[in-house]
Amino acid sequence: MVDLSADIGIPLKNPLILTSGILGSSAHLLKRVASSGAGALITKSITEDPRVGHENPTVIEVSEGLILNAMGLPNPGVDIFLNELETLEAVNLPIIPSVAGYSEDEFGRVASRLEDAGFRIIELNISCPHSTALSSKKVIAQDIDKTRRVVNAVRSVTSLKLIVKLSPNVTDIVEFADVAIKAGADALSLINTIEALEVDPYVEAPVLGNVFGGQSGPSIRCIAQRKLTDIALAMWKGEIERVPLIGVGGVRTPKDVFRFLLLGADAVGIGSSILYEDLAIFEDVIEGLEQIMTDKGYDMLDEFRGKVISQILDMTI
Ligand SMILES: Cc1cc2nc3c(=O)[nH]c(=O)nc-3n(C[C@H](O)[C@H](O)[C@H](O)COP(=O)(O)O)c2cc1C
Numbered sequence: 507m508v509d510l511s512a513d514i515g516i517p518l519k520n521p522l523i524l525t526s527g528i529l530g531s532s533a534h535l536l537k538r539v540a541s542s543g544a545g546a547l548i549t550k551s552i553t554e555d556p557r558v559g560h561e562n563p564t565v566i567e568v569s570e571g572l573i574l575n576a577m578g579l580p581n582p583g584v585d586i587f588l589n590e591l592e593t594l595e596a597v598n599l600p601i602i603p604s605v606a607g608y609s610e611d612e613f614g615r616v617a618s619r620l621e622d623a624g625f626r627i628i629e630l631n632i633s634c635p636h637s638t639a640l641s642s643k644k645v646i647a648q649d650i651d652k653t654r655r656v657v658n659a660v661r662s663v664t665s666l667k668l669i670v671k672l673s674p675n676v677t678d679i680v681e682f683a684d685v686a687i688k689a690g691a692d693a694l695s696l697i698n699t700i701e702a703l704e705v706d707p708y709v710e711a712p713v714l715g716n717v718f719g720g721q722s723g724p725s726i727r728c729i730a731q732r733k734l735t736d737i738a739l740a741m742w743k744g745e746i747e748r749v750p751l752i753g754v755g756g757v758r759t760p761k762d763v764f765r766f767l768l769l770g771a772d773a774v775g776i777g778s779s780i781l782y783e784d785l786a787i788f789e790d791v792i793e794g795l796e797q798i799m800t801d802k803g804y805d806m807l808d809e810f811r812g813k814v815i816s817q818i819l820d821m822t823i
Pocket residue numbers: 525526527528549550551565573575577579604631634671697698699721722723724726754755756757775776777778779
């Protein structure tokens with residue numbers, strides 16, 4: 507038997523995490539995820555007040571493996587979210603609420619509510635590319651100063667473990683990783699969706715209700731791998747502080763998870779591929795990962811985590 511245990515600031519029985527937003531936050535759904543085999547789940551992003559989100563269509567499949575969405579962060583608001591979770595019987599995996607907001611103070615207030623409700627760890631979604639109508643504003647994770655201020659604000663009002671979710675839609679993601687860590691991030695997750703757009707050639711109009719959306723699914727995996735690698739290399743070189751990394755983007759198979767671990771991820775998020783594989787993906791990927799490790803003679807993740815990062819470092823030094 508191989509040991510799949512992982513650590514992102516809290517211990518996980520395995521490195522697979524349901525990434526934020528793909529499934530809702532109802533107690534019923536969270537319970538289903540809890541019995542799916544995932545090591546942890548991150549809820550849909552929660553704001554202080556309820557949000558209805560953007561006009562339909564909000565999610566489309568452009569082609570196999572290429573999903574676009576512009577949900578606009580629909581959620582019931584933190585009060586209803588907490589009431590809903592009260593109805594959830596004890597589940598045997600960590601639930602990580604994702605927090606979104608429009609100001610430092612809102613992030614701080616929602617985070618405090620979650621801490622008071624007994625959560626130990628949250629993810630800060632500062633990187634949703636379509637949180638405003640027509641995606642008209644830069645997101646927090648595209649602005650160094652705002653990134654620092656939001657993380658600082660939450661750090662100063664709670665002692666929660668903080669995962670900060672970074673955006674791929676920047677020139678130098680390492681700069682943002684560095685600022686987030688210095689402001690108090692205990693772990694980083696990346697990537698959120700990539701700014702994208704689709705046009706319907708028949709009706710000669712944009713397809714998504716919000717026009718602009720974010721791309722996800724297997725089509726973005728290599729981009730996510732590249733962004734993760736940029737940060738891991740900076741950490742391995744000692745240029746920025748080392749904190750746990752959650753690799754997210756396009757993961758669908760056991761080999762994909764293995765790839766992210768080789769690139770230094772401490773855990774790996776699965777999102778859009780659930781649309782193809784349903785929640786059975788977690789059991790299937792775990793079984794496949796165990797098989798890969800057994801075939802290669804690995805007993806635990808630390809034996810190969812970051813192996814490809816070390817190789818790249820040897821080439822670049
Ligand atoms: C329909 C949909 C809704 C999403 N909602 C959220 C959200 O509420 N908060 C968030 O941080 N990320 C959200 N994301 C982004 C995912 O968590 C993830 O970062 C991204 O989709 C890349 O991973 P994937 O290719 O495995 O889906 C959403 C993605 C999709 C497709």
